[in-house]
Structures are given as C-alpha cells and as structure tokens.
Amino acid sequence: MKADATKQTPFLTDVQTLRKRARQHLEEGAITAGYGADRQTVIKLLNDALATEVVCVLRYKRHYFMSQGINAQSIAAEFLEHANEEQAHADQIAARIVQLGGEPDFSPDGLSSRSHSEYVEGGTLVDMIKEDLVAERIAIDSYRELITYLGDQDPTTRRLMEQILAVEEEHADDLVDLLQDHPHLASHPGDRKGV
Numbered sequence: 001m002k003a004d005a006t007k008q009t010p011f012l013t014d015v016q017t018l019r020k021r022a023r024q025h026l027e028e029g030a031i032t033a034g035y036g037a038d039r040q041t042v043i044k045l046l047n048d049a050l051a052t053e054v055v056c057v058l059r060y061k062r063h064y065f066m067s068q069g070i071n072a073q074s075i076a077a078e079f080l081e082h083a084n085e086e087q088a089h090a091d092q093i094a095a096r097i098v099q100l101g102g103e104p105d106f107s108p109d110g111l112s113s114r115s116h117s118e119y120v121e122g123g124t125l126v127d128m129i130k131e132d133l134v135a136e137r138i139a140i141d142s143y144r145e146l147i148t149y150l151g152d153q154d155p156t157t158r159r160l161m162e163q164i165l166a167v168e169e170e171h172a173d174d175l176v177d178l179l180q181d182h183p184h185l186a187s188h189p190g191d192r193k194g195v
C-alpha cells in the first residue's frame with residue numbers, strides 16, 4: 001500500500017497546482033474553472049434584464065408623478081413602491097454582471113430596444129395600471145426563460161433571478177388588486193388622470 005501511494009502524485013503537489021491555477025486567473029474573480037455557463041451569453045442576457053428593470057423604473061416613476069389626485073393616493077403609493085423595487089432589482093443585476101466580469105449597460109441609447117418591457121405612458125389611471133400589468137407579465141415570462149436557460153450552470157445568477165421573478169409576480173398581483181379595488185376607474189375610460 002505504501003508502494004502504491006508513492007506512485008501517485010503526492011497530495012501536496014495537487015494543492016500547489018490548485019493554488020497556482022487560482023493565482024493564474026486572479027482577474028476572473030469569483031469565476032473559477034468550475035463555472036458551467038457561457039459567461040458572455042449570461043452577461044448579455046443580464047444586460048437585457050437590466051434594461052428591462054431600468055425601463056420599469058422610468059415607467060413607474062412617470063405613473064407615480066402623473067397619478068397625483070384625490071382618489072389616486074393609494075395607487076400612486078403602489079407605483080412608487082414598485083419603482084423603488086425595480087431600482088433595487090436593477091442594482092442587484094448590475095452587481096452580478098460586474099461579478100461575472102462584465103460591464104453593466106446603463107446607456108440611454110437603445111435602452112428601450114434592449115428592454116423586454118415597453119415604456120408606455122398611459123392616458124388614464126386604468127391605462128397606467130394595465131400597461132404596468134402588461135410589462136410585469138412580459139418580465140415574468142422573460143425571467144422565467146432566463147432561469148430555465150441557466151439551469152444548474154450558474155446557480156448564483158439563477159437564485160438572484162428567481163428572487164426577482166417572485167417580486168415581479170407580486171407586482172402583477174398588486175396591479176390586478178388595484179384594478180379590482182377601483183372598478184369605477186375601468187368604467188370611465190375617458191376620465192382624466194388622477195380622477
């Protein structure tokens with residue numbers, strides 16, 4: 001048994017090799033040889049998700065400021081809460097892109113075409129709520145696809161996107177509740193904003 005052991009590569013050498021490899025790829029940070037995903041593709045997909053979140057922040061902010069009215073306070077508060085949560089998602093996604101060795105794309109050029117969801121201003125409160133609901137449903141579908149794509153290859157990014165997906169589903173739920181809680185909004189599509 002002792003003879004066999006001497007034929008094998010001594011354990012210490014293995015440790016040294018591991019350490020050497022780790023030093024050789026220091027610039028890759030958290031990304032080790034065991035990272036299974038196509039990193040550039042993941043970064044590209046995360047940048048699309050980042051654009052989606054930024055467009056959602058802008059749309060919810062617009063809706064928040066345009067829904068200041070005597071009957072709109074609870075709706076405006078919901079828009080603001082969603083805007084802040086979309087901003088937090090954008091920050092989390094940008095941080096993950098950097099961790100993967102990429103660069104977060106915050107450029108306003110082409111922002112709306114990179115985004116999955118659209119920026120729609122909406123003429124009335126009910127239009128705004130419906131447009132937000134459409135945007136959330138688009139985000140939900142695209143994030144679900146991203147999670148499926150990641151599979152077991154990048155569990156950290158997948159976990160992040162699963163957490164964000166759960167919040168987008170809550171947002172969609174909140175918007176459905178708003179429509180149900182304010183049926184008078186839907187029956188008067190010609191109403192002015194904030195009415």
Ligand SMILES: [Fe+2]
Nearest residue numbers: 053085086089
């Ligand atoms: Fe979000």
Ligand SMILES: [Fe+2]
Nearest residue numbers: 136167168171
């Ligand atoms: Fe959302």
